[in-house]
Amino acid sequence: MTAESAERRDRTAATSALGELVHDQVELSPLALGTWSGGRYMNFGEPISEERLERLLRPDNRLATVITADVYGRGAADRALGRALRGLERGSYRLVGAVGHDFYAGERLGFKGYPRFTDPRLRGPEQYEDYLRRATERMLERLGSDQLDVLLLHNPDRVGYTSERVWEALRKLRDEGLCRSLGVAPGPANGFTLDLIGCFERFGEVVDWAMIILNPLEPWPGRLCLEAAEAHGVRLIARVVDHGGLFWGDVRPGHPFPERDHRRFRPPGWVEAGLARIDRMRPVAERHGLSWIQLAVAWVLAQRPIVCAVPTLIQEPGPQARPIEDKRAELAATPLLSPLSAAEVEELALIGDNRNCMQLKGASPDHEGAPRADSWPLAERDLEVAARWGIDPVRDLRKAA
Template sequence: MFLLYRQRIRCQPFFFYSCRRLLQNGNMKYRLLPETGQKVSEVGFGVWTLSTGWWGEYTEKQALEFLHRARDLGINFFDTADVYGDGYGELLLGKAFGDASEEVVIATKVGYDFSGTSRGRGQRELPQDFSEGFLRKAVDDSLRRLRRETIDNLQLHNIRMEHVEDDALWALLEALRQEGKIRSYGIALGPAIGWLYEGITALRLRRPSVVQHIYNLLEPFPGRPLMDAAPDQNPRFLVRVPHSSGLLEGKYTAETTFPKGDHRNHRPTHWLPNGLKKVEQLRFLEEPGRTLGQAALQWILCEPRILSCLPNIYTMEQLEEFAAAPEAPSLSRVELDRIEQLIAGNFGIEEPPEAYKGTMISAASA
């Protein structure tokens, strides 16, 4: 069923919105974070690139320069997690914006226990803990590191189905909101691509204000059916990995290699060679005033249910490029139709089945 759905993915109905924008302020454009009234920049900044060592090493001074430059460019939305650098990502945001709580919107995630666990710079998944005592302490610790009284959006980090179905967990989130410790709450799906019915069930059962997931031109599934399950058209989806770990920036070659410990080394072996073939078929999106990387973000932002996209930013050049994406020449109807055709046929490339994680078949059809 899902293979058929994947082949039939069509970028309607969202293309009929003609890349509609909700709010604008200067060059950056903004959308409304549900339940808060806060404006969130269409291009956000995921702090994991600066704080985990998985995308290179940065001094604190360099990291703060990235964050301040992002704010200068109109980016006001920053996404982190308590586990990023074992609290370091939140500490960076606290130092950069601790006195600008009304100007900067911050989302963080909780649910992993990194206390007393040494994993160095490795990427193995840590134990999870969604008990009330653990989460309350995690929220208080995040507030302290962020130098804030309230977290704008708190996400349950990479939840499983048992957490979606846990009434007490969601009652706790609502209690934290009533206590003023958080303004809104949601979920992050992962760590790898998949987790379809964890997301769909949460949308139907819990109505989270935010759902973070992987979605891009090269990996549109299962993001499309996940978003189709949303109860309304309100922007609520945060898209991470919008460039397929850098492929859609259009700068990799067959000779590209990544340093030891780099996140991209965890991709399957066919990801780079097949991705390069797909990218070449998308070169028609490059034109004066618009890079392939900007076009990849525009394609995502054509979907009105998307709140913000979080490109992996690890150079100043990328930061300038991606922040300017909303103002680059818009994708045309012809270009959108051609993209749709390429996606529907998987760019004419035969690939092994994707090793999706999580629940990919509904309980009703199992």
């Protein structure tokens, strides 16, 4: 333990007995910014300059929550966010950080990225706590902060969802004051439904937050976990709210996605199909005076227990592309309370229905072969979770033939 972490531990020792009360008081703003925006550390659109990114990420009273992950740029995204936060009063914004990919000792596995810290080739369970503490302390140093409002377990493998050692270590970090509350951020692709619900059931005492993929063109499978999250008191952050940029309005048929853009992994025709469905949503948007991205955010925030929406801000290539700063301003102008009725939420979900459109990650009936870091076969405990929440894995979690 470093001298700084020991001092922090001593400083919070007197109030550690109140930890269960303190960590539940964290509130995130409805609208958030993520360091995966801007194209510098994640390949969405064109990379903007460092100075533009820092201005983009600087929170204000409308966009008061900022989210980062230590693996983005091997800490570079944290440092950029730290510069963006300079001079701001700490209580004026909420800071969310995610750790879990070991880029310190692990080697990058091509497009799969860095291994999870729970990879047995890197360490055993007895070393989980040490890794999580060091990773969190280093993130805080890069951010120039003493404490995260929320610490997320980033893209866990099966061990991360189920290990007592992992979640006990995270609880200790919270009680020592490195963060105020804890959560889990599945990914990077879509799925993990039963794993996420199982994590709520096992570790609900410490899991206050979860991040899911959700937008009007991708109601599945994210909506399958809403009931379980609410029942366990877990509040949700929604990402990919923009559906790969379609809801920003400057991705059109024939769009020139840059060579390394992650959206190239999407199936052919996804732009045309998505825009056709968005056009059918237009009457609802016009009824409430909302732009496309504002409609997507409103749809997300209308559903409990989702409390925070974080679209990706993308600078698209070409002279016709909108400046990314305009997109930030449009997001900031979104109503903080969704004007959509329950009937409108379901109307949009029906238009965007994407059930069984892809093979999901995590525990899946479609998985074949040995377990991988992001995909594994269904176990008996997964089937038990599914039965408790009315989920039929064959009907609800399989890719259509």
